[in-house]
Amino acid sequence: MxxxxxxxxxxxxxxxxxxxxxxxxxxxxxxxxxxxxxxxxxxxxxxxxxxxxxxxxxxxPIRLMREYARLRHQGPASAVPRKRILERHRADVLARVAELRSCLEVLDYKIDNYERMAACEAGAPAAAVPELREATA
The missing domain is CATH 1.10.1660.10 (Multidrug-efflux Transporter Regulator; Chain: A; Domain 2)
Structure with missing residues (x-):
């Protein structure tokens, strides 16, 4: 097709x-x-x-993609260098995922804090609202 x-x-x-x-x-x-x-x-x-x-x-980066594509034309003989490119890129991706998870934790904390603040403003009994800390941003 x-x-x-x-x-x-x-x-x-x-x-x-x-x-x-x-x-x-x-x-x-x-x-x-x-x-x-x-x-x-x-x-x-x-x-x-x-x-x-x-x-x-x-x-x-496009530069690495081009290198990978060039190696691909060499067939099985280029399996090792292609694997290395992917392994290095995988390590970069994992580091970015970890960084994003850390950022997500901060966002979750902020959202949770604002939910507690909103509950307090809505008149929830003080004992029912966990400790509040003013958001710094």
């Missing part, structure tokens, strides 16, 4: 301009062309684009 560029864009969530850009910077191979000369993306192309989108979503 093949897909025109508009359908490939729709299925991957990328814009047509992004697909052309990825082709221009060699993140993706130029897709086959149909009899009218229009790009014809395959399911395999869409799978690769979905993977690239996940790498971008997790913050992988």
């Amino acid at each position: 093949t897909y025109a560029i508009a359908e490939a864009a729709h299925r991957t969530g990328l814009s047509i301009d992004t697909l052309r850009y990825y082709e221009r910077i060699e993140l993706i191979d130029p897709p086959a062309r149909d009899s009218g000369g229009r790009r014809a993306y395959t399911d395999s192309d869409l799978d690769w684009l979905t993977f690239l989108t996940r790498l971008r979503t997790t913050g992988m």
Whole structure:
């Protein structure tokens, strides 16, 4: 099955301009062309684009994505360096997840504190409202 560029864009969530850009910077191979000369993306192309989108979503720089794509063309012989790229990126993603969890804890604390303050303002008995601390921000 093949897909025109508009359908490939729709299925991957990328814009047509992004697909052309990825082709221009060699993140993706130029897709086959149909009899009218229009790009014809395959399911395999869409799978690769979905993977690239996940790498971008997790913050992988285009430079590393290009290196990974270049290595991919070497086939199984490049498995080790591709694995290293993904392992380093995974470590970066885990560090960002930990940082976001820490930020989430602060948000949860603030929200909980404001809920207690609102309960106190609404006239809840003082004994029913846990200790309040004024939010600093």
